[in-house]
Amino acid sequence: MADARTSAGIADRGRTWIVLYLATAGVVILLMMVFGLVMRLAQSEWIALDPAFYYQLLTVHGIGMVGIAALGGVAVLWHYLSAHVALRPAALAINLVLFMLGVAMILWAVFIGGFAPAWTFLYPLPAVGSSNGQWQAWSAVLDLTGVLLIGVGFLILCLEMGRGIVAAYGGLGRGLGWHVLFAGSKEKVPPPTVVAGTMVVIVTTLALIAGATIVAMTILNVLFPALAIDPLIAKNMIYFFGHTFINATIYMAVVVVYELLPRITGRPWKTSKVFLAGWTLSTTMVLVIYPHHLLMDFAMPGWALAIGQVLSYVNSLPVLVVTGLGALAILHRSGISWDVVSTLLLIAMFGWMAGVIPAVVDATISVNYVMHNTMWVPGHFHFYLLLGLLPMIFAFMLHLARGEDVAAHGGDLSALLYLGFGLGFVAMFLLGGWASVPRRWAVHLPEWLVWDRIAAVMAVGVVVLATVFVVTFLLRIPRILRHG
Amino acid sequence: MRADRKAWLGAGIVALGLLPPVADLLQARLPTHVLVLLPLLAGGGAVAGAALARGRPAGWTAAPSLLAGAATLGFWLIPRWIDAALAAPAVAAVRTASLVFLAGLPLGWGWAQAGPVLRLFVLANAAAMLAVMGWIELVVPARLCNSYLLADQRNLGLGLLVLAGVVVAGAALRALAGGDQADATERATRRASPRMASPQEPSATNTITAGIGSRKP
Ligand code: HEM
Numbered sequence: 283m284a285d286a287r288t289s290a291g292i293a294d295r296g297r298t299w300i301v302l303y304l305a306t307a308g309v310v311i312l313l314m315m316v317f318g319l320v321m322r323l324a325q326s327e328w329i330a331l332d333p334a335f336y337y338q339l340l341t342v343h344g345i346g347m348v349g350i351a352a353l354g355g356v357a358v359l360w361h362y363l364s365a366h367v368a369l370r371p372a373a374l375a376i377n378l379v380l381f382m383l384g385v386a387m388i389l390w391a392v393f394i395g396g397f398a399p400a401w402t403f404l405y406p407l408p409a410v411g412s413s414n415g416q417w418q419a420w421s422a423v424l425d426l427t428g429v430l431l432i433g434v435g436f437l438i439l440c441l442e443m444g445r446g447i448v449a450a451y452g453g454l455g456r457g458l459g460w461h462v463l464f465a466g467s468k469e470k471v472p473p474p475t476v477v478a479g480t481m482v483v484i485v486t487t488l489a490l491i492a493g494a495t496i497v498a499m500t501i502l503n504v505l506f507p508a509l510a511i512d513p514l515i516a517k518n519m520i521y522f523f524g525h526t527f528i529n530a531t532i533y534m535a536v537v538v539v540y541e542l543l544p545r546i547t548g549r550p551w552k553t554s555k556v557f558l559a560g561w562t563l564s565t566t567m568v569l570v571i572y573p574h575h576l577l578m579d580f581a582m583p584g585w586a587l588a589i590g591q592v593l594s595y596v597n598s599l600p601v602l603v604v605t606g607l608g609a610l611a612i613l614h615r616s617g618i619s620w621d622v623v624s625t626l627l628l629i630a631m632f633g634w635m636a637g638v639i640p641a642v643v644d645a646t647i648s649v650n651y652v653m654h655n656t657m658w659v660p661g662h663f664h665f666y667l668l669l670g671l672l673p674m675i676f677a678f679m680l681h682l683a684r685g686e687d688v689a690a691h692g693g694d695l696s697a698l699l700y701l702g703f704g705l706g707f708v709a710m711f712l713l714g715g716w717a718s719v720p721r722r723w724a725v726h727l728p729e730w731l732v733w734d735r736i737a738a739v740m741a742v743g744v745v746v747l748a749t750v751f752v753v754t755f756l757l758r759i760p761r762i763l764r765h766g
Numbered sequence: 767m768r769a770d771r772k773a774w775l776g777a778g779i780v781a782l783g784l785l786p787p788v789a790d791l792l793q794a795r796l797p798t799h800v801l802v803l804l805p806l807l808a809g810g811g812a813v814a815g816a817a818l819a820r821g822r823p824a825g826w827t828a829a830p831s832l833l834a835g836a837a838t839l840g841f842w843l844i845p846r847w848i849d850a851a852l853a854a855p856a857v858a859a860v861r862t863a864s865l866v867f868l869a870g871l872p873l874g875w876g877w878a879q880a881g882p883v884l885r886l887f888v889l890a891n892a893a894a895m896l897a898v899m900g901w902i903e904l905v906v907p908a909r910l911c912n913s914y915l916l917a918d919q920r921n922l923g924l925g926l927l928v929l930a931g932v933v934v935a936g937a938a939l940r941a942l943a944g945g946d947q948a949d950a951t952e953r954a955t956r957r958a959s960p961r962m963a964s965p966q967e968p969s970a971t972n973t974i975t976a977g978i979g980s981r982k983p
């Protein structure tokens with residue numbers, strides 16, 4: 283019995299669940315985009331919005347997008363990882379149930395209980411807002427418990443992927459290819475997908491443990507205000523968790539580049555030592571650079587901030603370089619005929635790399651003094667999330683929608699339009715930041731409206747094109763499942 | 767080591783914790799009380815529980831046993847009951863019995879029955895819980911135990927934080943080195959149930975399917 287179930291699980295590799303994940307991700311992405319559009323329209327003064335409601339939207343948009351980035355990213359990773367490693371789809375099911383439960387709790391807490399401290403729930407804001415009547419204490423507890431549940435789900439998923447990698451390759455170190463990198467072994471060289479999956483498992487698990495700790499402490503603080511912790515330590519833990527978790531979503535989704543480009547061009551993506559070194563470097567660095575979120579905290583030890591600045595420069599580079607060069611090598615003179623999937627993949631690489639530039643600029647202490655908490659910050663992360671991460675997920679959706687056929691099918695115009703509107707939208711954040719427009723303000727000064735309004739128009743275009751991608755996928759679901 | 771010898775080993779560990787001079791020494795300070803005495807009592811039970819589980823595969827019991835064991839352990843960690851066990855010999859006796867049989871035994875049994883995912887899930891949660899407990903002990907303004915001084919409480923907090931770090935670091939190093947694969951292989955050979963590797967999946971070795979099977983009834 284167990285064996286029958288197991289081998290069936292390997293054969294279909296959890297395909298139904300993957301489709302369900304992507305469908306959920308697609309619908310939620312659209313909804314959250316509309317929330318984002320509403321925020322931009324309100325800042326533009328084109329619609330009137332109760333500021334309190336703006337902060338609720340901000341909270342839901344932030345946590346919703348981060349959660350869904352992880353859900354979509356993990357769908358990509360699981361789909362391709364399960365071709366190399368035996369994974370049990372039950373973990374996908376458990377995670378999705380916990381995820382839905384957590385989302386319901388968060389929505390209830392925010393829209394009915396009024397909880398709105400932004401997705402970073404920075405300590406001691408949840409308790410402060412409760413005690414001064416901005417929101418009900420129960421809503422803080424409910425929201426954070428929802429966050430905990432979602433974390434538990436992703437923890438189970440990570441452990442299952444980790445188990446699979448350990449069983450197939452003999453340890454996470456070998457999943458990262460250390461035996462090849464350090465001992466020159468040529469046995470069981472992990473393919474790029476396994477390397478990326480191993481990195482994700484390591485950093486996400488560590489992030490989730492720290493996250494669970496600080497969320498639990500914050501809940502206790504809401505319930506028993508006398509239990510006050512050091513806000514700076516709390517902030518460190520929150521950003522260790524938040525920074526690492528959201529970064530890992532890109533490392534999950536980038537697997538689609540490693541798997542699809544070779545299929546489209548007919549050229550393999552080989553695991554080189556440089557590739558392995560790049561991923562190992564990024565694995566360690568992504569864990570230690572989070573202090574770039576604390577550059578304004580003068581009480582932080584100088585050395586921590588120095589690490590935050592210096593390693594932020596270097597952190598993304600190894601993986602970016604090995605991915606970018608690898609992709610270029612595959613594409614160069616491949617005679618590829620572009621269509622929507624390959625164009626989206628290329629946009630994703632561009633968006634990721636280009637988005638890192640303003641991020642690195644902001645991780646410079648002297649710049650951060652000026653740019654911190656301006657629109658520059660949403661500018662850089664929307665750059666690589668909207669134009670880096672999402673195109674990877676959309677490309678994967680459309681690829682499945684075509685029955686995984688890699689012949690060119692056209693449609694690249696929609697991808698280019700998405701890029702155009704996306705760039706316009708992101709540029710307005712960056713320009714606003716350049717002009718010192720603060721982030722997270724419901725109401726803007728008249729001088730700032732020009733960027734807000736152009737951004738709102740651009741956002742409409744982004745939403746329309748994202749709808750085209752998602753609906754194309756949703757309409758094909760019956761066929762995807764039949765051909766499974 | 768044979769199973770009955772393991773059971774004796776477990777009993778020996780418990781007895782060590784109960785020896786009057788040892789118990790007095792450990793209970794003199796809060797950190798040793800919580801970080802040494804209680805683990806000795808539960809640990810003795812756990813050794814026996816793990817020995818009992820040998821040759822009796824029952825994967826479905828793993829999660830409930832671990833949960834029951836953790837709940838019992840958690841109960842006796844409540845400061846009010848730490849005080850009570852010091853004040854009343856009857857409570858201390860009940861605590862010893864329940865730590866051995868209701869915490870240690872199911873924990874050892876459940877751990878032996880659990881697959882790698884459940885084990886790591888337990889460790890991850892244990893690390894977060896230890897960190898939360900340690901943090902509370904460090905920041906709470908009042909004394910939690912009547913029987914111990916505030917300084918002891920702070921030391922216990924530090925100890926719990928260190929323990930959380932050790933759990934995370936230990937599990938991470940083991941996973942990097944592939945420790946759980948050795949476990950899976952060990953279980954597979956112990957049960958000597960050959961399983962087919964998946965046909966279209968070259969890297970899916972016996973180890974994997976054994977790892978999967980071991981968690982299923
Ligand atoms: C049409 C697409 C989108 C629009 C119109 C939009 C709009 C916005 C707006 C207006 C803000 C608040 C800026 C401020 O005043 O500080 C914001 C914040 C944010 N957005 Fe988006 N966004 C979009 C897509 C995305 C995507 C794809 C992601 C991630 C995958 C994302 C993640 C976030 C996060 C994490 C925040 C920060 C929330 C906070 O400050 O706590 N957004 N977005």
Ligand SMILES: [Cu+2]
Nearest residue numbers: 525572574575
């Ligand atoms: Cu960061």
